[in-house]
Amino acid sequence: MFAATVAATATVLGILLFLLGYLVWQGASALSLDFFTHLPTPVGEAGGGMANALVGSAKLLLVAAVVGVPVGFLGGVYLAEYDGGRVAFAVRYAADVLNGIPSIVIGITVYGLLVVPFGHFSTLAGGIALGLLMIPVALRTTEEFLRLVPDTLRDASLALGAPQWVTVVRVVIPAGMRGILTGLLLSLARVAGETAPLLFTALSNRYWSPGWLQPTASLPVMIFTYAIAPYDDWHHQAWAAALVLLAIVLGANVVARLALGGRSTAQT
């Protein structure tokens, strides 16, 4: 039994290390200052970059956060603190279903709602699609971390004469904040790599995308586009983009781990 578990662990670690190693090997050569600061160049020209994709991904995540965080957070607070029987059950069920919907379906829905009527692809539509994907994760994470806050803290606050909402805002949420923030960060990191919905909503852009109503480049879509193109130079850039994306996701996970590794909200 022990040997089997050791073998499984070694396999998992091995895969991760292999992926990292392969990406680094393939993509490191294309990583340069140019990569981070220049726009893509036409095929054949050297020195292109993915600056617009980086900025584009950032803008998309910003919109996603604006959509996903309030809804997810407040929904989670509602479920954890004001658990109201049937309504709570419905909300939780809906969130779970939303979580299971394939991202491409979300994408095509947003396409139908926000792209077709307005006649063009936009950062806004892409961000909204990502935000919708974020909601269930943010909601569940918030709820879980709030539930981890022991009832004794709520009791203490109520016994001092604090009304329910004060207890939630000034005791429960601060106590669970560390976990909630990391949960939100992780859910953002998750949607950072979603590609399918962006294909219908933000599309892509070889240039800067001013404002919010234009199509925009993003890291995942660029990886997709460059990887299947027949140009070696683009292949390298795709690897580099993949490496950057992986670094972002890994970074978010490491930050989350460090943040949660501090004092927990539970009492000794």
Added chain:
Amino acid sequence: MNMASSTLATAEVSSAKIVVRDLTVRYGSTLALDRVALDVGDRQVTALIGPSGCGKSTFLRCLNRMNDHIRNIRIEGSVSLDGVSIYDAAVDPVELRRRVGMVFQKSNPFPKSIFDNVAFGPRVHGLRDRVELREIVERSLRQAALWDEVKDRLDRSALDLSGGQQQRLCIARALAVEPDVLLMDEPASALDPIATAKIEELIHELKTQYTIVIVTHNMQQAARVSDTTAYFYLGRLVEVGPTEQIFTNPSRPETEDYVTGRFG
């Protein structure tokens, strides 16, 4: 919560701080308290003893309406504080809980600084002035016999304190809103003998100013600390009387069986 209050909302002539009559509590179909009648004397310590599940904690939580939040609870009968029924529609439970404070079995300081813990209650009730808050915090910590130990580290986290210190902090926190009554639910059960002794000493000092009701499963503690002792069994109040009498010559054989260790 479904509640049928009795008509006992007018003042009764008595020196009792809290008057309970016919208190019956049900969780769904389970009967937790059965027609309990008890007077809690002003500025005295009343101890509630009895085996686990006898209803003493449920009774305690009725006194500050902490049971309101429990699903499927039905409360009948009357509980009056200074002659006014606390379950009256006009009574604000928030204000009630300022007057009737509570300390719990396991100390539960907020994960904030010591200062913020004690100042929490006054702040919630609208006090913002920093100077006044500081005064209240110091006074409460002195009353809880904790000031000397923490006065140099009020900004440090409350979770750094030892178990006994945390419990005294919770007492200070409860005292900060200047209640009339202090309810204590097995306050020392998680503490070592020295910390327990400090809490008991504290209770002796506090009772000159506050009315205290303490639930304890430790009979000797009830004997040491209280003026009046009430014995609960299976939701009924079996006997209540001066502590000395309960422990030397109780009236009911059930009480005597319990205090002498004849648990059957």
Added chain:
Amino acid sequence: MRLHTDRTYELQLEKLRSSVLEMGGLVEDQIAQAMRALTTRDRDLAQATIARDHMVNRLDVEIDDLAIKLLALHQPAARDLRLITTALKVTTDLERIGDLAEHIAERAQELAVELPIKPTIDLPRMADLARGMLHRSLDAFVREDEKLALSVCSADDTIDQLHEQLFCDLISFMADDPRTVSRAMRLLFVSKYLERVGDHATNIAEMVIFMVKGRSIRHLDRPPRDL
């Protein structure tokens, strides 16, 4: 009646009771033996009585030790507390009765070598009364019978009266014939001792009432009619 959940404790309380009874039975017998030595002028019996007093003292110490141990280790309350404190006080009275029996035996030895002065019918009667009081108070202790204990308190007057009467008799005896003074004085002492036995038995009965009812009737001028 329910038993203690802690069986060892229950057994020790039982041992306390039985030790008190054992001591009580012993001193009752000491009184009887000493009186027999007095009336039969048996010096050897008197000597045996005196020698046996050390057993009474040993029991006194044992019971004290057990009571203290129970107090320290078990924090007794209510009836158990009253039982233990009663046991502590009762052994004091029993030990004193034992000493009084020893003194009676000493007087018996002294009187045995002298001529008898009068039939000592009164003294045996007093002794029977005193022993009866002691017996009933110990009975009341084991049966937790407060009525029986109360009857002991009422009987104390009779013994006091007998002692008064004997006192007068012996005084007139001594006035008539001064050569009988030393013997009469010794008999007077015995009468006093027996009256003291009655007092101690009354003390025991009062403690039993406290043990059973939780109320003390000690040091009242008159015993109450009922409880």
